[in-house]
Amino acid sequence: MNTVLFERIGGEAAVDAAVNLFYRKVLSDDSIAHFFSNIDMNDQLAKQKSFLTMAFGGPNHYSGRDLREAHAPLVEQGLNDSHFSAVAVHLQTTLQELGVDEALIGEVMAIAGSTHDDILGL
């Protein structure tokens, strides 16, 4: 856990500001939207918050194995590198639109990148 990054980026308030912006981008992207179509939207919004909290280096209870398990059904549906990149780009543009410092964005992207193999079940 990297609480320093989480606090520098704005903590929970930053997550709240980012979550709707981010999730709208994801749902508007036809290349990945179908992964989210069968899930209750309110539950999903809570999970998106978990995702962002984690990427922002905030307190979370996910291990690599949890991420693997959560995404395993998606891998079965064909989740691959291109989907991972698409999500990463949405994360990056969300942060840019919110005016987050480029150096901090770099740190966030590094955390997201480190989950690559677990997310894709590699």
Add this chain to the structure above:
Amino acid sequence: MLFRQHDICAQDKNETVLDLLIRYKIEVSYSCKSGHCQACLLKCIEGKLSSQAMAGIKETLVAQQYFLACQQSAIDIQQAADVDSELLFRRAQISKKSLLAENVLQLVLQAQQNFSYRAGQFINLKHPLGAIRSYSLASVPNEDGLLELHIKRKIRGTMTSWLFEHARVGDEIDIGQAMGNCFYTVKDLDMPLILIGSGTGAAPLLGIARDAIKHHHQGDIHFYHGAGNIDGLYLHNQLVTLAQNQKNFSYHPCISASQTAPGMMRGRCNDVAMAELNVEQQPRLYICGNTQMVKSTQTSAYVAGVPLQHIYTDPFEYKDLRSIPR
């Protein structure tokens, strides 16, 4: 898992209690299989319940270890039992039965005086042989205790066939407590209400519209009702009249079939409503009826900028119960 006199075992960690019981052909009631209707309630005697299996259940029932069989993995439950039906259901009487359209039945039930609900919520009805199905309330809470339901006929449907063909005025029927969070709340009186319903999805919307008007809602109320053809717009005359008498209420009939009629919009009600949506006015949306329609409209409204907490939904979820689905 022990249940009644059976000792049965889950296939894997994904098998739900309901699926396990169905696999062993043990008769239990269920309908939506998606955590919505509470038809599959059971009582946990020994085991560890997940939060999902308790979501939406009344606190007093949670305290007694009641849970949704369709949302609980069987592997974590050592023993379960049937629920106490007296606790969940009370008697009501059919006081009126009439056709609103060829395939839509208006059923009015006389409930006990203290039956409480919010306009737009739904209740469960219990078939004499035990099947449980959910229907939304088109009435507004009133001292007379009359509950209005709109029921669409389904081909060889268990409950709908009985209601259409056998149930008679004067018959008694078991009804559950009102549930669901798609209802009108008396706040934000100046905001527009956008009501979108396909088929009998119009039932809860009629309740919500009536309730909003009763509470002097100031914002515009737009009622989009969609059907395949004119006959499916079974509230047409009633809503036309309402629009004439109520300044801030407007009715938008939508027909998806190719032929249309004067004054009707061409297209699906959700598409028509989304095309006319003005997010700047901070509308509150109520979307009811066909599950696919409800979910996709919820998504597009959210993507268009409506906050999720301003979108209320009532998907009429049910499983095709034939062994080989369509």
